[in-house]
Amino acid sequence: xxxxxxxxxxxxxxxxxxxxxxxxxxxxxxxxxxxxxxxxxxxxxxxxxxxxxxxxxxxxxxxxxxxxxxxxxxxxxxxxxxxxxxxxxxxxxxxxxxxxxxxxxxxxxxxxxxxxxxxxxxxxxxxxxxxxxxxxxxxxxxxxxxxxxxxxxxxxxxxxxxxxxxxxxxxxxxxxxxxxxxxxxxxxxxxxxxxxxxxxxxxxxxxxxxxxxxxxxxxxxxxxxxxxxxxxxxxxxxxxxxxxxxxxxxxxxxxxxxxxxxxxxxxxxxxxxxxxxxxxxxxxxxxxxxxxxxxxxxxxxxxxxxxxxxxxxxxxxxxxxxxxxxxxxxxxxxxxxxxxxxxxxxxxxxxxxxxxxxxxxxxxxxxxxxxxxxxxxxxxxxxxxxxxxxxxxxxxxxxxxxxxxxxxxxxxxxxxxxxxxxxxxxxxxxxxxxxxxxxxxxxxxxxxxxxxxxxxxxxxxxxxxxxxxxxxxxxxxxxxxxxxxxxxxxxxxxx
Numbered sequence: 317x318x319x320x321x322x323x324x325x326x327x328x329x330x331x332x333x334x335x336x337x338x339x340x341x342x343x344x345x346x347x348x349x350x351x352x353x354x355x356x357x358x359x360x361x362x363x364x365x366x367x368x369x370x371x372x373x374x375x376x377x378x379x380x381x382x383x384x385x386x387x388x389x390x391x392x393x394x395x396x397x398x399x400x401x402x403x404x405x406x407x408x409x410x411x412x413x414x415x416x417x418x419x420x421x422x423x424x425x426x427x428x429x430x431x432x433x434x435x436x437x438x439x440x441x442x443x444x445x446x447x448x449x450x451x452x453x454x455x456x457x458x459x460x461x462x463x464x465x466x467x468x469x470x471x472x473x474x475x476x477x478x479x480x481x482x483x484x485x486x487x488x489x490x491x492x493x494x495x496x497x498x499x500x501x502x503x504x505x506x507x508x509x510x511x512x513x514x515x516x517x518x519x520x521x522x523x524x525x526x527x528x529x530x531x532x533x534x535x536x537x538x539x540x541x542x543x544x545x546x547x548x549x550x551x552x553x554x555x556x557x558x559x560x561x562x563x564x565x566x567x568x569x570x571x572x573x574x575x576x577x578x579x580x581x582x583x584x585x586x587x588x589x590x591x592x593x594x595x596x597x598x599x600x601x602x603x604x605x606x607x608x609x610x611x612x613x614x615x616x617x618x619x620x621x622x623x624x625x626x627x628x629x630x631x632x633x634x635x636x637x638x639x640x641x642x643x644x645x646x647x648x649x650x651x652x653x654x655x656x657x658x659x660x661x662x663x664x665x666x667x668x669x670x671x672x673x674x675x676x677x678x679x680x681x682x683x684x685x686x687x688x689x690x691x692x693x694x695x696x697x698x699x700x701x702x703x704x705x706x707x708x709x710x711x712x713x714x715x716x717x718x719x720x721x722x723x724x725x726x727x728x729x730x731x732x733x734x735x736x737x738x739x740x741x742x743x744x745x746x747x748x749x750x751x752x753x754x755x756x757x758x759x760x761x762x763x764x765x766x767x768x769x770x771x772x773x774x775x776x777x778x779x780x781x782x783x784x785x786x787x788x789x790x791x792x793x794x795x796x797x798x799x800x801x802x803x804x805x806x807x808x809x810x811x
Contacts, residue, residue: 344561344564344565344568346565346569350562350565351565351569353562354558354562354565354566355480355484357555357557357558357562358479358480358552358555358566359488361547361548361549361555361557362476362479362547362548362549363476363488363491363492365543365544365547365548366431366472366475366476366492366548367491367492367494367495368495368540368543368544369431369432369435369468369472369492369495369540369544370468370469370472370492370493370495370496371495371498371499371502372435372438372439372495372499372533372536372537372540373435373438373465373468373469373495373499374495374496374499374500374614375499375502375503375506375533375537376438376439376441376442376461376465376533376534376537377407377438377461377465377499377614378499378500378503378614378615379442379503379506379507379529379530379533380403380404380454380458380615381503381614381615381616381617381618381619382503382504382506382507382526382529382618382632382635383507383526383529383530384400384526384618384619385618385619385622385628385631385632386507386511386525386526386529386628386632387511387525387526388525388526391526392448392449392450392451392453392454393450393451394451394454395742396742397742398741398742399451399454401737401738401741402455403451403454403455403458404458404615404736404737405734405737405738406455406458406459406462407458407459407461407462408462408730408731408733408734408737409459409462409734410459410460410462410463410466411462411463411465411466411730411733412462412466412727412728412730412731413466413727414462414463414466414467415466415467415470415723415724415726415727415730416470416587416720416723416724416727417723418434418466418467418470418471418723419467419470419471419474419719419720419722419723420582420719420720420723421467422467422471422474422475422719423474423582423715423716423719426550426551426554427471427475427478427548427549427550428545428548428549428550428554429545429550430467430471431468431471431472431475431544431548432541432542432544432545432548433541434464434465434467434468434471435468435537435538435540435541435544436538436541437463437464438461438464438465438468438537439534439535439536439537439538439541440464440534440538441457441460441461441464441534442461442530442531442533442534442537443530443531443534443535443538444457444534445457445461445530445534446523446527446528446529446530446531446534447521447527466730469493469705469726470705470722470723470725470726470727471722472492473489473702473705473706473709473722473726474709474718474719474722474723476488476489476492477709477718477722478551478552478570478715479552479566479570480570481569481570481573482573482710482810483654483657484654485654485706485709485710486650486653486654486659486702486703486706486710487647487650487651487653487654489650489702489705489706490646490647490649490650490651490653490699490702490703491647491650493646493698493701493702493705494642494643494646494647494698496610496614496698496701497639497640497642497643497646497694497698498639498640498643499614499639500614500617500635500636500638500639501635501636501637501639501640501643503533503635504618504631504632504633504634504635504636504639505632505633505636506529506532506533507529507632508629508632508633510528510529510532510533511525511526511528511529513528513532551567552566552567552570553566553567582716582719582720583716586714586716586717586719586720587720589714589717589720589801589803590712590717590718590720590721590724591720591724593711593712593721593802594772595707595708595711595712595769595772595773595802595809596708596711596712596721596724596725598765598768598769598772599704599705599707599708599725599729599769600704600708600724600725600727600728600729601728601729601761601765602663602700602704602729602761602762602765602766602769603701603704603705603725603726603728603729603730603732604728604729604730604731604732605732605758605759605761605762605765606697606700606701606704606729606732606758606762607701607729607730607731607732607733607736608732608733608735608736608739608754608755608758609670609674609693609697609736609755609758609759610697610698610700610701610736611732611733611736611737612736612737612739612740612751612754612755613693613694613697613755615736615737616739616740616748616751617635617638617690618631618632618635619740619745620690620740620748621634621635621687621690623745623746623748624683624686624687624746625683634687637691638690638691638694638695639694641691641694641695642691642694642695642697642698642699643698645695645698645699646695646698646699646702649662649665649666649699649703650699650702650703653703653706657810658810658811659703659704659706659707659710659766659769659810659811660707660766660767660769660770660773660811661766661770662699662703663700663703663704663707663762663763663766664763664766664767666695666696666697666699666700666703667696667700667759667760667762667763667766668696668763669692669695669696670692670693670694670695670696670697670700670755670759671696671756671759671760671763672689672692672696673689673690673691673692673693673694673695673696674689674693674752674753674755674756674759675689675752675756676688676689676692677689677690677693677748677752678747678749678752678753678756693755696759697755697759700762701729704725704729704762705722705725705726705729707769707810708721708722708725709721709722709725710809710810711773711802711809711810712801712802713801713802713804713807714799714801714802717801717802732758735754739751739754739755769811770811773809773810773811774811776809777808777809777811780805780806780807780808783805785803785805786805788800788803788804788805789804789805
Protein backbone atom coordinates (compact mmCIF):
# COMPACT_ATOMS: atom_id res chain seq x y z
CA UNK A 317 0.00 0.00 0.00
CA UNK A 318 1.33 3.45 -0.85
CA UNK A 319 1.74 6.47 1.34
CA UNK A 320 -1.38 8.61 1.55
CA UNK A 321 -0.56 12.02 0.08
CA UNK A 322 -1.54 14.37 -2.70
CA UNK A 323 0.31 12.50 -5.41
CA UNK A 324 -2.84 10.51 -6.21
CA UNK A 325 -4.46 13.65 -7.64
CA UNK A 326 -4.49 13.91 -11.43
CA UNK A 327 -2.26 16.98 -11.35
CA UNK A 328 0.02 18.56 -8.79
CA UNK A 329 0.53 22.28 -8.45
CA UNK A 330 3.71 23.54 -6.81
CA UNK A 331 4.87 27.06 -6.00
CA UNK A 332 8.29 26.38 -4.49
CA UNK A 333 11.50 27.27 -6.29
CA UNK A 334 13.93 24.74 -7.66
CA UNK A 335 17.12 25.51 -5.87
CA UNK A 336 19.23 23.44 -8.24
CA UNK A 337 17.78 24.73 -11.51
CA UNK A 338 19.26 27.34 -13.77
CA UNK A 339 16.08 29.39 -13.42
CA UNK A 340 13.26 29.92 -10.94
CA UNK A 341 10.28 27.73 -11.66
CA UNK A 342 6.94 28.59 -10.10
CA UNK A 343 3.40 27.36 -10.56
CA UNK A 344 4.58 23.96 -11.84
CA UNK A 345 1.85 21.51 -12.78
CA UNK A 346 2.38 17.90 -13.84
CA UNK A 347 0.48 14.68 -14.27
CA UNK A 348 1.19 10.99 -14.84
CA UNK A 349 2.04 11.62 -18.51
CA UNK A 350 4.87 13.92 -17.45
CA UNK A 351 6.12 11.40 -14.91
CA UNK A 352 6.00 8.61 -17.46
CA UNK A 353 8.07 10.66 -19.92
CA UNK A 354 10.66 11.52 -17.25
CA UNK A 355 10.77 7.92 -16.04
CA UNK A 356 11.39 6.67 -19.56
CA UNK A 357 14.31 9.05 -20.04
CA UNK A 358 15.85 8.07 -16.71
CA UNK A 359 15.34 4.40 -17.54
CA UNK A 360 17.26 4.82 -20.78
CA UNK A 361 20.29 6.43 -19.10
CA UNK A 362 20.44 5.15 -15.54
CA UNK A 363 19.17 1.56 -15.42
CA UNK A 364 21.37 0.05 -18.18
CA UNK A 365 24.42 1.79 -16.71
CA UNK A 366 23.98 0.53 -13.15
CA UNK A 367 23.14 -2.90 -14.56
CA UNK A 368 26.51 -3.01 -16.32
CA UNK A 369 28.33 -1.75 -13.22
CA UNK A 370 26.82 -4.49 -11.06
CA UNK A 371 27.36 -7.11 -13.76
CA UNK A 372 31.08 -6.30 -13.72
CA UNK A 373 31.07 -6.26 -9.92
CA UNK A 374 29.70 -9.78 -9.71
CA UNK A 375 31.87 -11.11 -12.54
CA UNK A 376 34.98 -9.92 -10.69
CA UNK A 377 33.68 -11.47 -7.47
CA UNK A 378 32.58 -14.88 -8.75
CA UNK A 379 35.30 -15.49 -11.36
CA UNK A 380 37.33 -17.21 -8.67
CA UNK A 381 34.98 -20.20 -9.01
CA UNK A 382 35.68 -20.44 -12.74
CA UNK A 383 39.41 -19.95 -12.20
CA UNK A 384 39.47 -22.72 -9.60
CA UNK A 385 38.52 -25.45 -12.08
CA UNK A 386 40.75 -23.88 -14.74
CA UNK A 387 43.98 -24.66 -12.88
CA UNK A 388 44.14 -22.11 -10.05
CA UNK A 389 43.34 -24.75 -7.44
CA UNK A 390 46.40 -26.75 -8.43
CA UNK A 391 48.77 -23.80 -8.98
CA UNK A 392 47.99 -22.16 -5.61
CA UNK A 393 47.71 -25.45 -3.68
CA UNK A 394 44.01 -25.07 -2.89
CA UNK A 395 43.09 -28.75 -3.40
CA UNK A 396 42.50 -31.14 -0.51
CA UNK A 397 42.25 -28.40 2.12
CA UNK A 398 40.06 -25.47 3.16
CA UNK A 399 42.19 -22.68 1.66
CA UNK A 400 39.72 -21.97 -1.13
CA UNK A 401 36.85 -21.65 1.36
CA UNK A 402 38.94 -19.28 3.50
CA UNK A 403 39.69 -17.15 0.43
CA UNK A 404 35.96 -16.83 -0.18
CA UNK A 405 35.24 -16.05 3.47
CA UNK A 406 37.89 -13.33 3.79
CA UNK A 407 36.18 -11.38 1.03
CA UNK A 408 33.04 -10.98 3.14
CA UNK A 409 34.86 -9.87 6.29
CA UNK A 410 35.85 -6.61 4.59
CA UNK A 411 32.74 -6.47 2.38
CA UNK A 412 30.35 -6.31 5.35
CA UNK A 413 32.29 -3.66 7.29
CA UNK A 414 32.26 -1.00 4.56
CA UNK A 415 28.61 -1.11 3.49
CA UNK A 416 26.98 1.42 5.84
CA UNK A 417 29.91 3.92 5.75
CA UNK A 418 29.99 3.57 1.97
CA UNK A 419 26.34 4.55 1.60
CA UNK A 420 26.84 7.60 3.82
CA UNK A 421 29.76 8.64 1.60
CA UNK A 422 27.67 8.01 -1.50
CA UNK A 423 24.97 10.37 -0.21
CA UNK A 424 27.59 13.10 0.30
CA UNK A 425 29.61 12.62 -2.90
CA UNK A 426 26.89 11.58 -5.35
CA UNK A 427 26.53 8.49 -7.51
CA UNK A 428 28.08 9.94 -10.66
CA UNK A 429 31.61 9.78 -9.30
CA UNK A 430 31.39 7.50 -6.28
CA UNK A 431 29.96 4.39 -7.94
CA UNK A 432 32.41 4.41 -10.90
CA UNK A 433 35.27 5.00 -8.42
CA UNK A 434 34.33 1.72 -6.72
CA UNK A 435 34.34 0.04 -10.13
CA UNK A 436 37.88 1.31 -10.79
CA UNK A 437 38.98 -0.09 -7.44
CA UNK A 438 37.65 -3.63 -7.88
CA UNK A 439 38.79 -3.72 -11.52
CA UNK A 440 42.36 -3.01 -10.39
CA UNK A 441 42.16 -5.67 -7.68
CA UNK A 442 40.92 -8.22 -10.22
CA UNK A 443 43.85 -7.46 -12.52
CA UNK A 444 46.29 -7.79 -9.61
CA UNK A 445 44.92 -11.28 -8.87
CA UNK A 446 46.38 -12.42 -12.19
CA UNK A 447 49.90 -11.96 -10.77
CA UNK A 448 49.66 -13.83 -7.45
CA UNK A 449 51.86 -16.86 -6.78
CA UNK A 450 50.37 -18.45 -3.66
CA UNK A 451 47.23 -18.72 -1.55
CA UNK A 452 48.36 -15.87 0.73
CA UNK A 453 48.30 -13.53 -2.25
CA UNK A 454 44.80 -14.77 -3.04
CA UNK A 455 43.73 -14.00 0.54
CA UNK A 456 45.05 -10.43 0.24
CA UNK A 457 43.35 -9.82 -3.11
CA UNK A 458 40.02 -11.15 -1.87
CA UNK A 459 40.21 -8.90 1.21
CA UNK A 460 40.79 -5.76 -0.86
CA UNK A 461 38.17 -6.86 -3.38
CA UNK A 462 35.66 -6.94 -0.51
CA UNK A 463 36.53 -3.36 0.43
CA UNK A 464 36.06 -2.22 -3.17
CA UNK A 465 32.82 -4.09 -3.83
CA UNK A 466 31.12 -3.66 -0.45
CA UNK A 467 29.46 -0.40 -1.39
CA UNK A 468 28.09 -1.43 -4.78
CA UNK A 469 24.88 -3.31 -4.04
CA UNK A 470 23.52 -1.06 -1.25
CA UNK A 471 24.88 1.96 -3.09
CA UNK A 472 23.05 1.28 -6.34
CA UNK A 473 19.88 0.40 -4.42
CA UNK A 474 19.93 3.70 -2.53
CA UNK A 475 20.91 5.58 -5.70
CA UNK A 476 17.87 4.22 -7.57
CA UNK A 477 15.57 5.04 -4.64
CA UNK A 478 16.51 8.71 -5.17
CA UNK A 479 15.15 8.61 -8.74
CA UNK A 480 12.17 6.22 -8.55
CA UNK A 481 9.03 6.06 -6.44
CA UNK A 482 8.25 3.09 -4.24
CA UNK A 483 6.03 1.26 -6.72
CA UNK A 484 8.64 1.81 -9.49
CA UNK A 485 11.69 0.69 -7.55
CA UNK A 486 11.76 -3.12 -7.48
CA UNK A 487 11.47 -3.53 -11.25
CA UNK A 488 14.55 -1.31 -11.72
CA UNK A 489 16.36 -3.04 -8.88
CA UNK A 490 15.38 -6.38 -10.35
CA UNK A 491 17.01 -5.40 -13.63
CA UNK A 492 20.30 -4.28 -12.11
CA UNK A 493 20.56 -7.19 -9.68
CA UNK A 494 20.01 -9.63 -12.53
CA UNK A 495 23.57 -8.60 -13.26
CA UNK A 496 24.44 -11.14 -10.56
CA UNK A 497 22.77 -13.98 -12.44
CA UNK A 498 23.99 -12.86 -15.86
CA UNK A 499 27.48 -12.52 -14.39
CA UNK A 500 27.41 -16.26 -13.87
CA UNK A 501 26.47 -16.74 -17.51
CA UNK A 502 29.02 -14.27 -18.85
CA UNK A 503 31.58 -15.51 -16.36
CA UNK A 504 31.33 -19.02 -17.72
CA UNK A 505 31.53 -17.84 -21.33
CA UNK A 506 34.42 -15.47 -20.60
CA UNK A 507 36.31 -18.17 -18.72
CA UNK A 508 35.84 -20.55 -21.64
CA UNK A 509 37.04 -17.88 -24.07
CA UNK A 510 39.88 -16.31 -22.06
CA UNK A 511 41.56 -19.30 -20.46
CA UNK A 512 42.76 -20.83 -23.79
CA UNK A 513 44.64 -17.61 -24.72
CA UNK A 514 48.30 -18.58 -25.20
CA UNK A 515 50.78 -17.67 -22.48
CA UNK A 516 52.00 -14.07 -22.75
CA UNK A 517 53.88 -11.47 -20.72
CA UNK A 518 57.45 -10.94 -19.53
CA UNK A 519 59.74 -13.82 -18.65
CA UNK A 520 59.10 -15.04 -15.13
CA UNK A 521 55.64 -13.44 -15.00
CA UNK A 522 53.65 -15.18 -17.71
CA UNK A 523 49.88 -14.75 -17.90
CA UNK A 524 48.05 -17.92 -18.94
CA UNK A 525 45.02 -20.12 -18.21
CA UNK A 526 43.18 -18.86 -15.10
CA UNK A 527 45.37 -15.74 -14.92
CA UNK A 528 43.88 -14.57 -18.23
CA UNK A 529 40.43 -14.67 -16.60
CA UNK A 530 41.37 -12.24 -13.83
CA UNK A 531 43.48 -9.95 -16.00
CA UNK A 532 41.10 -9.38 -18.89
CA UNK A 533 37.92 -9.26 -16.81
CA UNK A 534 39.59 -6.64 -14.62
CA UNK A 535 40.63 -4.71 -17.73
CA UNK A 536 37.05 -4.73 -19.10
CA UNK A 537 35.89 -3.39 -15.74
CA UNK A 538 38.34 -0.48 -15.78
CA UNK A 539 37.32 0.56 -19.28
CA UNK A 540 33.62 0.71 -18.43
CA UNK A 541 34.12 2.72 -15.23
CA UNK A 542 34.84 5.80 -17.35
CA UNK A 543 31.61 5.29 -19.26
CA UNK A 544 29.72 5.28 -15.96
CA UNK A 545 31.12 8.67 -14.97
CA UNK A 546 30.01 10.16 -18.28
CA UNK A 547 26.46 8.83 -18.16
CA UNK A 548 25.26 8.78 -14.53
CA UNK A 549 23.75 11.89 -12.90
CA UNK A 550 24.29 12.41 -9.17
CA UNK A 551 20.70 13.39 -8.30
CA UNK A 552 17.40 13.95 -10.15
CA UNK A 553 17.94 17.72 -10.26
CA UNK A 554 21.34 17.18 -11.93
CA UNK A 555 19.97 15.19 -14.89
CA UNK A 556 21.28 17.23 -17.81
CA UNK A 557 19.32 15.10 -20.25
CA UNK A 558 16.11 16.58 -18.72
CA UNK A 559 14.74 20.11 -19.07
CA UNK A 560 14.79 22.36 -15.96
CA UNK A 561 11.06 21.76 -15.53
CA UNK A 562 11.48 17.98 -15.77
CA UNK A 563 14.39 18.06 -13.31
CA UNK A 564 12.15 19.84 -10.84
CA UNK A 565 9.41 17.24 -11.26
CA UNK A 566 11.89 14.35 -11.05
CA UNK A 567 13.15 15.56 -7.67
CA UNK A 568 9.90 16.80 -6.18
CA UNK A 569 7.89 13.67 -6.92
CA UNK A 570 10.32 11.67 -4.76
CA UNK A 571 10.39 14.27 -1.98
CA UNK A 572 6.60 14.38 -1.80
CA UNK A 573 6.09 10.61 -1.79
CA UNK A 574 8.54 10.06 1.06
CA UNK A 575 7.56 13.34 2.79
CA UNK A 576 11.18 14.37 3.00
CA UNK A 577 13.92 16.71 1.90
CA UNK A 578 16.61 15.16 -0.29
CA UNK A 579 19.21 17.45 1.28
CA UNK A 580 18.79 16.40 4.91
CA UNK A 581 22.13 15.58 6.61
CA UNK A 582 22.75 12.08 7.97
CA UNK A 583 22.92 12.00 11.77
CA UNK A 584 23.15 9.38 14.52
CA UNK A 585 19.39 9.68 14.84
CA UNK A 586 18.94 8.46 11.25
CA UNK A 587 21.34 5.57 11.82
CA UNK A 588 19.39 4.43 14.90
CA UNK A 589 16.07 4.78 13.12
CA UNK A 590 17.32 2.62 10.24
CA UNK A 591 18.85 -0.11 12.41
CA UNK A 592 16.13 -0.36 15.06
CA UNK A 593 13.36 -0.74 12.53
CA UNK A 594 11.33 -3.97 12.53
CA UNK A 595 10.93 -3.94 8.75
CA UNK A 596 14.66 -3.52 8.19
CA UNK A 597 15.47 -6.32 10.63
CA UNK A 598 13.05 -8.67 8.87
CA UNK A 599 14.44 -7.74 5.45
CA UNK A 600 18.07 -7.95 6.60
CA UNK A 601 17.55 -11.41 8.11
CA UNK A 602 15.68 -12.46 4.97
CA UNK A 603 18.53 -11.15 2.84
CA UNK A 604 20.93 -13.09 5.09
CA UNK A 605 19.05 -16.33 4.39
CA UNK A 606 18.81 -15.70 0.67
CA UNK A 607 22.49 -14.89 0.43
CA UNK A 608 23.35 -18.34 1.75
CA UNK A 609 21.74 -19.81 -1.37
CA UNK A 610 22.62 -17.16 -3.96
CA UNK A 611 26.28 -16.80 -3.04
CA UNK A 612 26.90 -20.54 -2.62
CA UNK A 613 25.24 -21.12 -6.00
CA UNK A 614 27.37 -18.45 -7.69
CA UNK A 615 30.65 -19.57 -6.13
CA UNK A 616 30.21 -23.33 -6.32
CA UNK A 617 28.06 -24.02 -9.39
CA UNK A 618 31.14 -24.84 -11.52
CA UNK A 619 32.31 -27.21 -8.76
CA UNK A 620 28.89 -28.89 -8.53
CA UNK A 621 28.65 -29.34 -12.30
CA UNK A 622 32.20 -30.58 -12.81
CA UNK A 623 31.49 -33.29 -10.25
CA UNK A 624 28.70 -34.56 -12.49
CA UNK A 625 31.52 -35.87 -14.66
CA UNK A 626 31.84 -33.09 -17.24
CA UNK A 627 35.10 -31.57 -18.40
CA UNK A 628 36.15 -28.12 -17.17
CA UNK A 629 35.41 -26.50 -20.56
CA UNK A 630 32.02 -28.21 -20.88
CA UNK A 631 31.20 -27.15 -17.31
CA UNK A 632 31.92 -23.51 -18.15
CA UNK A 633 29.38 -23.66 -20.98
CA UNK A 634 26.80 -25.65 -18.98
CA UNK A 635 26.90 -23.05 -16.21
CA UNK A 636 25.45 -20.41 -18.56
CA UNK A 637 21.78 -21.46 -19.14
CA UNK A 638 20.69 -21.62 -15.44
CA UNK A 639 21.82 -18.03 -14.95
CA UNK A 640 20.01 -16.84 -18.08
CA UNK A 641 16.75 -18.41 -16.91
CA UNK A 642 17.21 -16.93 -13.42
CA UNK A 643 17.79 -13.50 -14.97
CA UNK A 644 14.59 -13.53 -17.05
CA UNK A 645 12.52 -14.91 -14.18
CA UNK A 646 13.88 -12.29 -11.76
CA UNK A 647 12.91 -9.44 -14.11
CA UNK A 648 9.42 -10.91 -14.56
CA UNK A 649 8.88 -11.30 -10.80
CA UNK A 650 10.17 -7.78 -10.12
CA UNK A 651 7.75 -6.35 -12.67
CA UNK A 652 4.79 -8.25 -11.23
CA UNK A 653 5.74 -7.19 -7.72
CA UNK A 654 5.74 -3.52 -8.73
CA UNK A 655 2.45 -3.85 -10.63
CA UNK A 656 0.65 -5.43 -7.68
CA UNK A 657 2.58 -3.40 -5.06
CA UNK A 658 3.36 -6.56 -3.08
CA UNK A 659 6.73 -7.89 -2.00
CA UNK A 660 6.26 -10.70 0.52
CA UNK A 661 4.02 -13.00 -1.50
CA UNK A 662 6.48 -13.08 -4.42
CA UNK A 663 9.34 -13.87 -2.04
CA UNK A 664 7.33 -16.80 -0.67
CA UNK A 665 6.76 -18.13 -4.19
CA UNK A 666 10.48 -17.93 -4.94
CA UNK A 667 11.45 -19.83 -1.80
CA UNK A 668 9.09 -22.67 -2.69
CA UNK A 669 10.56 -22.96 -6.20
CA UNK A 670 14.10 -22.95 -4.84
CA UNK A 671 13.26 -25.58 -2.21
CA UNK A 672 11.97 -27.84 -4.98
CA UNK A 673 15.28 -27.45 -6.83
CA UNK A 674 17.52 -28.23 -3.86
CA UNK A 675 15.31 -31.16 -2.83
CA UNK A 676 15.71 -32.61 -6.31
CA UNK A 677 19.50 -32.22 -6.09
CA UNK A 678 19.43 -34.37 -2.95
CA UNK A 679 16.98 -37.03 -4.11
CA UNK A 680 17.34 -37.63 -7.86
CA UNK A 681 20.06 -39.81 -9.37
CA UNK A 682 20.00 -38.78 -13.02
CA UNK A 683 22.52 -36.10 -14.01
CA UNK A 684 19.96 -34.64 -16.42
CA UNK A 685 17.42 -34.21 -13.62
CA UNK A 686 20.10 -32.75 -11.36
CA UNK A 687 20.89 -30.21 -14.05
CA UNK A 688 17.16 -29.39 -14.29
CA UNK A 689 17.10 -28.95 -10.50
CA UNK A 690 19.82 -26.31 -10.81
CA UNK A 691 17.42 -24.22 -12.93
CA UNK A 692 14.71 -24.38 -10.24
CA UNK A 693 17.17 -23.56 -7.45
CA UNK A 694 18.60 -20.52 -9.22
CA UNK A 695 15.31 -19.15 -10.60
CA UNK A 696 13.72 -19.30 -7.16
CA UNK A 697 16.63 -17.81 -5.23
CA UNK A 698 17.93 -14.93 -7.35
CA UNK A 699 14.78 -12.70 -7.33
CA UNK A 700 14.49 -12.79 -3.54
CA UNK A 701 17.54 -10.66 -2.71
CA UNK A 702 16.36 -7.55 -4.57
CA UNK A 703 12.83 -8.14 -3.27
CA UNK A 704 13.93 -8.07 0.38
CA UNK A 705 16.15 -5.04 -0.25
CA UNK A 706 13.45 -3.11 -2.13
CA UNK A 707 10.92 -4.02 0.57
CA UNK A 708 13.15 -2.49 3.21
CA UNK A 709 13.80 0.67 1.17
CA UNK A 710 10.09 1.02 0.34
CA UNK A 711 9.26 1.07 4.04
CA UNK A 712 12.07 3.44 5.10
CA UNK A 713 11.10 7.10 4.67
CA UNK A 714 13.61 9.94 4.81
CA UNK A 715 16.54 9.99 2.38
CA UNK A 716 19.13 9.59 5.14
CA UNK A 717 17.22 6.71 6.73
CA UNK A 718 16.97 5.03 3.31
CA UNK A 719 20.70 5.44 2.71
CA UNK A 720 21.56 3.80 6.04
CA UNK A 721 18.81 1.18 5.61
CA UNK A 722 20.25 0.00 2.31
CA UNK A 723 23.70 -0.38 3.84
CA UNK A 724 22.35 -2.09 6.96
CA UNK A 725 20.20 -4.63 5.10
CA UNK A 726 23.01 -5.59 2.74
CA UNK A 727 25.65 -5.60 5.52
CA UNK A 728 23.70 -7.94 7.78
CA UNK A 729 22.45 -9.90 4.81
CA UNK A 730 25.96 -10.35 3.44
CA UNK A 731 26.93 -12.24 6.57
CA UNK A 732 24.91 -15.07 5.05
CA UNK A 733 27.54 -15.25 2.34
CA UNK A 734 30.09 -16.27 4.98
CA UNK A 735 28.00 -19.37 5.64
CA UNK A 736 27.70 -19.83 1.88
CA UNK A 737 31.47 -20.12 1.49
CA UNK A 738 31.43 -23.22 3.73
CA UNK A 739 28.38 -25.01 2.34
CA UNK A 740 30.14 -27.06 -0.33
CA UNK A 741 33.30 -28.75 0.93
CA UNK A 742 35.80 -31.04 -0.78
CA UNK A 743 34.96 -33.89 1.58
CA UNK A 744 31.28 -33.81 0.52
CA UNK A 745 31.82 -34.34 -3.20
CA UNK A 746 30.47 -35.57 -5.56
CA UNK A 747 26.90 -35.25 -4.21
CA UNK A 748 27.30 -32.30 -1.79
CA UNK A 749 24.19 -33.27 0.18
CA UNK A 750 25.21 -31.19 3.20
CA UNK A 751 25.32 -28.01 1.10
CA UNK A 752 21.93 -28.72 -0.47
CA UNK A 753 20.33 -29.31 2.94
CA UNK A 754 21.76 -26.02 4.23
CA UNK A 755 20.22 -24.21 1.28
CA UNK A 756 16.84 -25.86 1.85
CA UNK A 757 16.97 -24.63 5.45
CA UNK A 758 17.90 -21.12 4.31
CA UNK A 759 14.89 -21.02 2.01
CA UNK A 760 12.57 -22.16 4.80
CA UNK A 761 13.84 -19.31 7.01
CA UNK A 762 13.38 -16.74 4.22
CA UNK A 763 9.84 -17.96 3.59
CA UNK A 764 8.99 -17.66 7.30
CA UNK A 765 10.40 -14.13 7.50
CA UNK A 766 8.38 -13.05 4.47
CA UNK A 767 5.22 -14.31 6.18
CA UNK A 768 6.12 -12.38 9.35
CA UNK A 769 6.81 -9.23 7.32
CA UNK A 770 3.43 -9.40 5.57
CA UNK A 771 1.59 -9.93 8.86
CA UNK A 772 3.40 -7.10 10.66
CA UNK A 773 2.90 -4.53 7.91
CA UNK A 774 -0.80 -5.33 7.54
CA UNK A 775 -1.22 -5.04 11.30
CA UNK A 776 0.60 -1.69 11.46
CA UNK A 777 -1.26 -0.26 8.46
CA UNK A 778 -4.58 -1.23 10.06
CA UNK A 779 -3.63 0.63 13.24
CA UNK A 780 -2.82 3.75 11.24
CA UNK A 781 -6.09 3.50 9.32
CA UNK A 782 -7.95 3.44 12.65
CA UNK A 783 -6.06 6.53 13.84
CA UNK A 784 -4.24 4.67 16.62
CA UNK A 785 -0.90 6.31 15.70
CA UNK A 786 -2.21 9.86 15.33
CA UNK A 787 -0.82 10.85 18.75
CA UNK A 788 2.63 10.99 17.13
CA UNK A 789 1.75 14.16 15.20
CA UNK A 790 -0.22 16.05 17.85
CA UNK A 791 1.28 19.52 18.25
CA UNK A 792 3.86 19.07 15.47
CA UNK A 793 4.43 21.51 12.64
CA UNK A 794 4.82 20.38 9.03
CA UNK A 795 8.62 20.03 9.16
CA UNK A 796 8.43 17.99 12.36
CA UNK A 797 5.87 15.70 10.74
CA UNK A 798 8.20 15.22 7.76
CA UNK A 799 11.04 14.37 10.14
CA UNK A 800 9.01 11.42 11.48
CA UNK A 801 9.65 9.58 8.21
CA UNK A 802 8.11 6.10 8.22
CA UNK A 803 6.72 6.72 11.72
CA UNK A 804 4.37 9.37 10.32
CA UNK A 805 0.78 8.01 10.68
CA UNK A 806 0.06 9.04 7.08
CA UNK A 807 2.81 6.74 5.78
CA UNK A 808 1.67 3.27 4.68
CA UNK A 809 3.88 0.20 4.51
CA UNK A 810 4.22 -2.04 1.49
CA UNK A 811 3.33 -5.66 2.19
